[in-house]
Amino acid sequence: MTERSVGTTLEGYLTDRDADARVRIRTAAVLLFARQGYAATTIRDLARAINMTNAGIYHHVSSKEALLADLMRAGHRGLIDSTDRMLDGARRPVDRLALLISSLTAIHALNPMLTRVMDGELRSLTPGSTAQDEIIALRDAYEDHWRRALDDGVSAGAFRVTDRRLTRLALMSMCTGTSEWYRPDGDSTLEQVCAEFVAIGLAAVRAPAQAVATCDFSLLPAFPWEPPNV
Structure with a gap:
């Protein structure tokens, strides 16, 4: 390029x-x-x-739909690969959840246009097509990280959660919302936003206040087709 x-x-x-x-x-x-x-x-x-x-x-x-599928495929694979790297070596559920919250928040804040397409256009792929099935599988593979972190935290007694599915959806929605409102020149830095969201997330699962792993932004995926400064 x-x-x-x-x-x-x-x-x-x-x-x-x-x-x-x-x-x-x-x-x-x-x-x-x-x-x-x-x-x-x-x-x-x-x-x-x-x-x-x-x-x-x-x-x-080859087609507009193939282009959409290609963007969504690359985006989800980048999300999964960076998450795998981020979580490597993180054993405590509280650290894994903190890293999941901060990394998903940062990825959406830094790639607001691409993540809006990833999050909102799955419905535009032909139902039952190979492309749609592949994107759903990638999405589910990523969300499995959240499911396992919450399940392990509850099993270990580190988290107290009544409904794990609703908790996961609420926390992920909080993170993905940064694509709509975060601005680099806003009142809070991205690091501050991530730290605050981690605190909110840990409070939601009733985890005791403690030091947790922090997100290494250098491990986040780089997407050269994210329109800059839009």
Whole structure:
């Protein structure tokens, strides 16, 4: 991929013929799918955004749905791989839950457009298709980390939870919500947001106040097609 030069606008990058066409197509797709929805976005819209013909788009992607599946697949795999690295060596359920909360929060805060597509467009994949089945399997594989952390914490007596499923959904919703409101120039740093969310999460499972593992942001996935500063 050609590096974006400092000060280059998003529009300038998308139409830069010297930049990697596949990355430009995916960046434009993330931007448009997140802003106006997959269903309302056409191949013509994508072609117009990157100053390319429809035929040029189809040279790099077989269909709009295949492009969506590719984005969601890469996003979920990046999420799973980074989580596996993050949790490596974390044994206590309280540490694992803290890392899950802070990493999911940070990934959504740093990749708000891509994560909106990942979280909201599964319904746009053809029901029963191989692509939809694959994305559901990846999503379930990631959520298994949360299920196991909560189950192990309850079994060990470290957590007190009445409904594990509702607790998991509530905590994950808290984390993913940062894609809607977090701003790098806001009142709180991302580190502060993560620390506060971890405190809220541990209180929700009634874990005793204690020092917990902190998120290593260098282990988070990097997605070159996340539109910058949007």
